[in-house]
Amino acid sequence: MSMRAPWACVPTQSCGRLHEEQTGIIRGPRDAFQRDRDRIIHSIAFRRLRSKTQVFMAPDGDHFRVRLTHSLEVAQIGRTVARALGLNEDLTEALCLAHDIGHPPFGHAGERALEEALAGQGGFDHNGHTLRTLTTLERPYPGWDGLNLTWDTLEGLAKHNGPIYEPQWALAAADAQFPLALEQWPSLEAQVAAIADDIAYDNHDIDDGLRAGLLSLDQLMAVPMIEQGWRAVEAKYPGTDRKRLIGEMVRSQIGAMANDLIVATRTRLIESDVQSVGDVREAGRCLAHFSDEMREAERGLKAFMYANLYHHPEQLAAADAAHRMVAGLFAAYAADPKLMPAEWRDALPVDEPWRSRHIADFIAGMTDRYAISRYQEVIGPIDLPEGF
Missing domain, CATH: 1.10.3210.10 (Hypothetical protein af1432)
Structure with missing residues (x-):
């Protein structure tokens, strides 16, 4: 087990849970x-x-x-x-x-459709x-x-x-x-989780975009970070199948970003003289982040992905169909709550904003496939883009 730093959260010093639990019941040593x-x-x-x-x-x-x-x-x-x-x-x-x-x-x-549906209800x-x-x-x-x-x-x-x-x-x-001190910075654990999210989707969306045929390697070479990584793996493994090289490039880039994050965060912790979790929350800035150089490189990658993958015409067509389904479901349930399953229908509040929020709770919990099936059952067929 690695040694905990003084700025790490400690479970025995937690602020606890909202509801007191029985401590005599042990469900494993956790x-x-x-x-x-x-x-x-x-x-x-x-x-x-x-x-x-x-x-x-x-x-x-x-x-x-x-x-x-x-x-x-x-x-x-x-x-x-x-x-x-x-x-x-x-x-x-x-x-x-x-x-x-x-x-x-x-x-x-789906989020955009629910945000619009609840525009007057928060x-x-x-x-x-x-x-x-x-x-x-x-x-x-x-x-x-x-x-x-x-x-x-x-x-x-x-x-x-x-x-x-x-x-x-x-x-x-x-x-x-359960007051959460919203105006303070969160723990380093939370800051790391946020940037780990960025590292994961920055890189794995490249993999999925190439797999789907919405991105090409030639396109990706316009991103300096990608071009540099590709040349490095190509030189290291000459003559290797391109698909394997793409996987190696993605893995190497994840490693490079994680390593940069670790080094840059350690530097900020030293500069800020952080000695405790309290110091982290009172630092007045994010401490877990990339170096300035990596931050700029990552911004360039994100800009490329938005322009070429997230806003790709096929993605926009799929998003439009998804928006219509979620908006349609909300309108249908609001007009006739009997269309909802009994447990949701019976618990439907009478007054707004809670009535609309309750309907949104039901829809937000749906999976993609369940939302499609409910739309087809409640409203009717929908023309979905190929591969949806």
């Missing part, structure tokens, strides 16, 4: 953060990630990434970085595994919905709603991208129930 991680893994919301969009919506191919496999890849990168920095690996892993639980079907296209935000799912909608325990995760895990999920000064309603409700 500390508080390990229990959080395991509760997330065993949750229904986590299992549903296997059929939710990462980049490609309801993909036909078995080899494309979905939210579940993406979250596992983020956790692998996050644990590696956390270990090198002396952080709490279990808390980091819990945050990585749970960070996308609030995404509705069809990724950002809107929709996948990060706020992650907290809502874990604190309210998941109900596996007889004594309370939610998974009753530690404050440290909820805090890290709430503000892994930094302080929040104007929380959206779902996050504000979670904060009102």
